[in-house]
Amino acid sequence: MRTYRFKYTKGEELKLLGYLDMMVAFQRAIKRAKLPIAFSNGFNPHQLLTFASPLSLGYTSEGEYGDLRLKEELAAEEVKERLGAQLPDGMELLRVTAIGDEAKNTMASLVAARYRVTLPKTIAAEGFGAVLERFWAQKEILADKKTKKGMVQTNIKPLIFSLQDATKENKAAMEMVLAMGSVQSLRADAVVASLCEFCGVPFGPYDASYHRIDLYQQGQAGFVPLDEEVPLP
Amino acid sequence: MKLAIPDQVLLQMEKPARYIGRETNMVKKDPKDVDIRFAFCFPDVYEVGMSCLAVQILYFFLNRREDTYCERAFAPWVDLEQYMVKEKIPCFTLETQSSLKDFDFVGFTLQYELCYTNLINMLEMSGISAWASERTEDDPIILCGGSCAYNPEPLAEFVDVFYLGEGEVLYDQMLDRYKEYKKMGKTKAEYLESLLDWDGLYIPKYYDVTYHEDGTIQSFTPNHPKARPILKKVIVKDMDQVFYPEKQLVPLMDVIHNRVTLELFRGCIRGCRFCQAGFVYRPVREKKVDTLLRQAKSLVDTSGHEEISLISLATSDFTCFSDLADGLLNEFSKDAVSLSLPSLRIDAFSLDLMQRIQEVRKSSLTFAAEAGTQRLRNVINKNLTEEMILNGCKLAFDGGWNKVKLYFMLGLPTETEEDLKGIGALADKIVDQYFEIPKEERPRPVTVTASASCFVPKPFTPFQWDAQETYESFGEKAKIAKHSVTRKQVRFTYHNTKMSSLEGVMARGDRKVAKLLYRAWELGCRYDSWSDLFLWDKWEQAFAETGLTIAFYANRVRPYDEILPWDHISVGVSRRFLMEEREKALRAECTPNCREHCSNCGAKSFGGGVCFENVSV
Structure with a gap:
């Protein structure tokens, strides 16, 4: 075996x-x-x-x-x-x-996931870096989160481990590492919804395109991909 | 390959995987590299069409030709269809996401009558006029095959060519000639005319119909010197030599049947008098056990499926069934591949086999009793007695089964109230049978489900002249049957009576039905076989506006001297034989099956199969 x-x-x-x-x-x-x-x-x-x-x-x-x-x-x-x-x-x-x-x-090992999201056209590529900085500078980043009691506004900032501008070819995009696992999880589209609200543009569930880059576990010095630092036979 | 529909749109649709193709074993070709583009269409939703064996066989049969690319198209589900109509997006194939209009041939397989409006819809959505007379040289050739093509008349105004019989026989020569004609710069019209050389291909435009004042057919005559007055179906003689795909398409999403299918034989020896398949697919032609084992292994290896289904009209009638079952069990039981055996007769042998193949899970047992009394079962030549059913149930209950399904038909010819009450009586007796097991040995409560469908007289059966009940009368009969059940363990259900009426019209319709179909489609009808999408009020409106009636097509007895809309087609079974069978039915007399005794139905003329199994001098 x-x-x-x-x-x-x-x-x-x-x-x-x-x-x-x-x-x-x-x-x-x-x-x-x-x-x-x-x-x-x-x-x-x-x-x-x-x-x-x-x-x-x-x-x-x-x-x-x-x-x-x-x-x-x-x-x-x-x-x-x-x-x-x-x-x-x-x-x-x-x-x-x-x-x-x-x-x-x-x-069981999973703790975080890295995504790249290309944002809806309603968010301009020009100056997006500055917008994202202001978004991140908020004391609390509020988002609707589904809980057992229904939709609740919660602060998702602690679940966002990193957030970077990844705008390319005149399309606003961001790369982010979000909590994901059995203890705490954050959906990528929840961040996008919050960002849309921050920018004052409507959020549509199908307007952005989502790409997962990697899944991480806790390594000796930070997050590592799930197939690194694994006990070998 | 770019999808015909944007991702954001598909994401909002139910089951977007229906539209993306890319299944395991999908054939990839560049349309630029082939001479002939063939769109194989199934006029229903993806998961239904992908469970159809004809799709699997003909897809690989046509694609084995290097000069041809056969692609598949299915009816878009209503959510996407609405978007496509609004955005004027044509119906498209999965392989290259091309419009049906881009093909040389658009071929539909017709498996049931209530798909006809979907055929019209798929053509019209693609910018192809459904009316053959309105199409031009730029339009594809519209082909139809499958069991409903044996009465082609309701669709005759829409279709260029009906293929009567089994696809493996004529497609190669048809496509060879098409390629030749295309290269020579000949027209589509010239090509269609050239198809008159061969039997088995019905081209409606070469036949004229006139009608009596009462709407019945006065004459049906060829208008071209080469058009045959009678067209005979074409069939494969040797099932061991004929092409069978070594692999099958494996859908990426859940479909109706998630399994590979092994076809054991074509045709049926039984001759149940209500069953169209039992007549139109005659004679029985079997594959050899060796052939089947080889095909099964290849299908399982190349699919990754966990189930292999043995398909035929009556699996138990396969002459070497025991050898085949042993061979398959030897080969696959170690790999967790299970066998599925639909249409099995329940007896000691088959129960033992079922014990072996599904050791733990005891699914329900099914009996197609069809009628509530022995007299009526004799009328329809269903050689299943109450004793056989009860014995089968006893064996099954002793073996640990506790669910029984019974299938019945309402409105069979000569049916009386006693026959209807017999439905409940039989179901009750099965429950009694269960309670004969000592109480401590009954693991779970017993359930008996009795489902009744509404009898639809079909062409090429002995009942093709008979009247169908009206939907009102079906409803009353269903009530009598329902009330005849006394045991609480029995559940009685019955089929939508109005859908059965409409099926009755389509099954025995003539060319005039085309305008009804088209009008119903204009009013929004499609997916008529889906009870939640069936728009009866629109159909009623279409009948009223076109002046056609259900009564004319479905509810009257047709005299023997009336020209039937399908009289120009021969399935090999003679009209004389069907008449004799009908007379015997009225006397409740049975006819032996093909292996017991040849009744000279006419199918021997094909020169193969069961008709020549026991040639004794």
Whole structure:
């Protein structure tokens, strides 16, 4: 038995594919690749395959992660090659690492995510850097947050670890690292909604384009990608 | 590949993955590199169409030709359709997101009658006139095939060519000639005329119809010297030699059936008198077990699916079923691939098999009893007795099953109140059967679901002359059946009666029905087989405005000497045989199945299949 951590992308081609469908596509790719995947015990055995975090419909990503467990040990490179060849167009396997059994799974390790968001056209590219600075300089950044009690205005500033201007080609854009994990999480579109309100422009859920750059765990000196500083076999 | 619809729009639609293509095993070609572009259309939503075996077979069959790129198009769901109409975006294919208008051929597979308005909608959305007479040389050739093409007349004014029979037979020669004609600079009209060389292709414009004053057909005559007075369907003789895809398209989203399908045989030996498929697909032609095992392995390997479904009209009738089941179980049980066996007759053998393939999960058992009494089952030649049903249930209950589904039809010819009450009686007896198990051995409560559909007389069946009940009468009959149930463990449901009436009109309609269809489409009808989208008031308006009636098409007995709209088509089963079967039905006499005794239906003329299985001297 051996567990492998894999990092993959979800490109433009598949941004309209839901998270559950993506998981099924992975399961089928594993079967086609004929990897000796291990199954859970129980009445309805399922593949031992887990993913770090759902990616919202419409988002693209170059830093998604999951773990899979094989019944027999294969070279990580072979797993990458065989599985990579079977993934649908638009999903690319970037890296596969064999990890130790004591490693926490991706979901449990996750603490933050880095995004790049290209903002709605209503936010001008010119002077956006200064706008973003003023936005960040607010004492509290208020956003609607869904809680068990319904929508509540909360201060999301503590959940934003970094926020930078990433404007390119005359399109206002920003890059940010947000809390994400079992303890605390912030959705990228919540920041965009708050920014829109700050700028006095309407927020539409489909106006911005969202791209996830990476998922992080707590490393020895700050955040590191989920497949770095992992216990090896 | 850029999508035809902007992302922001698709994100607001239900299930945007319906429109993106890119499925596993999708064929990629550059349209510039091929001579022929073929849009294969399914006039319903993606997840329905992608569960259709015809789509899988013909997609790969056509794409095996280097000179042809077959792409798929489905009806956009109503949310996106509304946007597309507003923005004037044409109906598009998934592969290259091209408008249907950009294709040489636009082919529809017709699997049920209530999809006809979707066909009109898909053409009109694409800027292609639905009326064949209004189309020009710049428009694609509109083709239709599938089981509903056997009565093509309701769509005759819309379609250029109806393909009668199995796709593997004629497409190659049709496409070869198309390429040849295109290179020679010939016109579409010349091409269509050249198709008169072959049987199996019905081109409506070469036939004229006149009507009596009462609306019945006076004459149906070819208007071209080469047009055949009778067109005979074409079928594959040798199912082991014919093309079958080694891989199937694997949708990225959930569809109706998430599995690969293995076709065991075509046709059916039974001859149930209400069943159109049982006549139009004759004779039975089987594949060999070796062929099937090879095909199954390849399909599972290339799909990653966890389920393989054995498809045919009556799976238990496969002659080497036991060998096949053993072979498949040996091959796949270790890989967690399960078998799905629709249309299985319930007996000791099949229950044992089901025990083996679904060790833990006990799904429900299904019996297509069709009628509530033995007399009526004899009328329809359904050779299933109450004893067989109760024995099957007993075995199943002993084996741990506790859910039974029963299918019935309301309004079968000769039906009486006693037959309707028999529905409840049979369901109750099954519950009684369950309670014969000692109380301590009953794991869970028993449930019996009795579902009734409304009988629709279909062309090429012995009941093609018979009257269908009106929807009002279906409703009353459903009430009688419902009230005949006394046990609380039995749930009774029945099908939308108005939809069944409309299906009755389409199934046996003539060319005049085209204006009804078109008017209904103009009034907003489409997706008529979806009860929540079915607009009965619009259909009523369309009937009133076009002067057509349900009564004329559905609710009257047609005399034997009336010209039926599909009389120029032959499925190989003779009219004489159907008449004899109808007379036997009225006497409640059964006809043996094809393997017991050949009844000379006429299908032997195809020169293959079950008709030649036991040729004894």
